[in-house]
Amino acid sequence: MEGNPYRIVDLLPAARNMMDYCQVARDEHVAIFADTLIPTLVTQAVLAAVEERGGNPVILISKPGGLSWREGAEPPQAYKLAMYSSDVVIQLKSVEAQIFPRVQETAMLEHDVRMLRVPLGNSVEALTQEWALMPFEVMQMVTRKIYDQWTSGATSPGEATKTIRVEHSNGTELTATYDPRYVIHTGFLLPKLMPGQWNQFCGATVGIELFKDAQGIVVFDGLHGEEDYKMLPPIGSDVVHPLSEPVRWIFEDRRCRIEGGHEAELIRRLIAGGGEYADILCEIALGVNPKAPLSTMPTRRSGVTHYAVGSTSGRTPTPEEESAQVHTHGHLLSCNLYVDGDPCILDGRLVVFDDAEVREVAAKYGDPDKIFEEAPF
Amino acid sequence: MIKENPIDNFEVLVEKCAASEAGARVLGMYDHTIQFSLLDGDPFFFTAIGGKVEVSAGEMPSTNLDNGYEIKGSTGNFVEWFQGQSRMSDLIENGQLFPVASHTTKRHIDYWVAQIVRIGNGIKIPKEVY
Numbered sequence: 001m002e003g004n005p006y007r008i009v010d011l012l013p014a015a016r017n018m019m020d021y022c023q024v025a026r027d028e029h030v031a032i033f034a035d036t037l038i039p040t041l042v043t044q045a046v047l048a049a050v051e052e053r054g055g056n057p058v059i060l061i062s063k064p065g066g067l068s069w070r071e072g073a074e075p076p077q078a079y080k081l082a083m084y085s086s087d088v089v090i091q092l093k094s095v096e097a098q099i100f101p102r103v104q105e106t107a108m109l110e111h112d113v114r115m116l117r118v119p120l121g122n123s124v125e126a127l128t129q130e131w132a133l134m135p136f137e138v139m140q141m142v143t144r145k146i147y148d149q150w151t152s153g154a155t156s157p158g159e160a161t162k163t164i165r166v167e168h169s170n171g172t173e174l175t176a177t178y179d180p181r182y183v184i185h186t187g188f189l190l191p192k193l194m195p196g197q198w199n200q201f202c203g204a205t206v207g208i209e210l211f212k213d214a215q216g217i218v219v220f221d222g223l224h225g226e227e228d229y230k231m232l233p234p235i236g237s238d239v240v241h242p243l244s245e246p247v248r249w250i251f252e253d254r255r256c257r258i259e260g261g262h263e264a265e266l267i268r269r270l271i272a273g274g275g276e277y278a279d280i281l282c283e284i285a286l287g288v289n290p291k292a293p294l295s296t297m298p299t300r301r302s303g304v305t306h307y308a309v310g311s312t313s314g315r316t317p318t319p320e321e322e323s324a325q326v327h328t329h330g331h332l333l334s335c336n337l338y339v340d341g342d343p344c345i346l347d348g349r350l351v352v353f354d355d356a357e358v359r360e361v362a363a364k365y366g367d368p369d370k371i372f373e374e375a376p377f
Numbered sequence: 378m379i380k381e382n383p384i385d386n387f388e389v390l391v392e393k394c395a396a397s398e399a400g401a402r403v404l405g406m407y408d409h410t411i412q413f414s415l416l417d418g419d420p421f422f423f424t425a426i427g428g429k430v431e432v433s434a435g436e437m438p439s440t441n442l443d444n445g446y447e448i449k450g451s452t453g454n455f456v457e458w459f460q461g462q463s464r465m466s467d468l469i470e471n472g473q474l475f476p477v478a479s480h481t482t483k484r485h486i487d488y489w490v491a492q493i494v495r496i497g498n499g500i501k502i503p504k505e506v507y
Contacts, residue, residue, distance in 0.1 A: 084503050085504050086504075087504075106464065106467070108488060109464075110491055112488075112492070155440060155441060156412075156439070156442050158439055158442075181478050182479045182482075187481060187484075189481075189485075194488070198484070207479075210479075316475065318477065319449055
């Protein structure tokens with residue numbers, strides 16, 4: 001039992017929900033990738049849920065992802081072959097980092113694999129919480145509606161741009177222009193997860209990863225997503241919250257100047273090693289899950305916006321644009337966010353939670369007011 | 378298939394793909410238009426509607442983001458990919474092929490076109506072998 005009070009049956013509702021997110025079907029080969037920090041009770045629950053669906057599961061356990069994904073790292077051969085031979089890969093992650101990104105890309109694009117990423121931290125309790133029970137259908141529709149707002153009018157090929165504006169009483173006032181073809185949706189574009197796609201269990205992000213311009217200031221409530229952040233309070237977590245003093249990113253022509261205390265100094269050091277373009281805005285994104293815990297998954301939490309400088313790991317955006325060896329984040333708990341003047345977040349709440357179609361779908365699973373009620377931070 | 382022109386290469390791949398049952402199934406997965414924009418040559422595009430496919434020279438008509446896509450790369454890298462010497466995923470990761478989309482938006486279409494190229498070249502993957 002690993003010193004915790006839970007049994008497999010306590011984790012099964014969430015494990016079954018994972019099956020909905022990646023739509024495991026009878027006779028499909030499912031590889032469950034865990035690391036040594038993921039409790040065995042969790043892998044057992046996921047295994048049981050796969051078997052309930054009639055899938056053929058196998059579990060592989062490796063060292064923690066955040067220590068192994070760095071540039072050029074290659075996994076053991078058995079790891080690769082298991083991934084390539086699977087129909088579905090379920091990745092239980094103790095840290096929110098990409099693990100062996102090249103192998104994952106190859107698996108999905110070349111080997112007919114679809115993937116579910118499950119960021120858990122290292123606690124069994126995570127899977128007993130409300131965030132883990134958010135229905136796929138609801139999260140998919142919420143994500144798709146926001147994606148549609150952020151890409152409205154976009155064409156391919158096309159050079160049209162859109163404008164995003166973020167404001168908050170803490171001094172945040174940022175305006176950025178972006179190419180809508182580079183809007184992220186983390187696998188929730190379609191009602192069914194297709195080969196080549198991955199999604200994030202119970203919490204997509206919608207975001208942008210390529211900007212034409214950015215001007216203004218973001219004042220962060222917290223930081224996340226770097227191994228180096230684990231040395232900051234709370235020690236051992238890659239989510240730094242609260243900050244000892246505000247960290248401010250000040251943008252002029254997309255480039256960022258960083259101000260603040262010792263946390264800001266750490267970000268400056270990370271960026272200093274990232275090359276010429278490491279200080280360029282490369283992400284504004286938001287979460288869609290109203291129950292996602294801030295302590296382990298701030299990027300998934302509805303209304304929380306996060307920002308990154310550098311570029312997106314593993315993919316150089318375009319031959320004309322710059323790339324960097326860093327992608328470092330901070331987040332803001334509440335804001336007003338507008339796309340071409342249309343509200344997307346007001347006072348920290350996603351406007352789409354009040355959309356009639358979204359609420360009709362949510363009503364199939366319970367009281368929409370309860371489903372979209374945000375858990376306290 | 379020794380052709381140094383990407384459009385000729387791709388036409389042959391589509392024909393070979395359509396000739397097999399598995400390939401025809403893959404071709405029918407999506408209705409989509411993909412423009413291949415050559416950084417050092419003329420563009421061409423591939424259209425699939427209801428399983429009917431066509432490869433055309435020139436620029437595709439501008440279309441809604443849901444139905445259209447653009448991939449940029451050099452002639453050499455397209456030829457390398459289409460002739461089965463490199464994988465699409467490696468070319469993307471190496472910064473030699475540039476899908477004009479976020480790293481999530483067109484993943485299913487990346488998969489689709491990668492499969493057309495793979496099947497057209499007769500390349501097997503482990504799950505087809507074991």
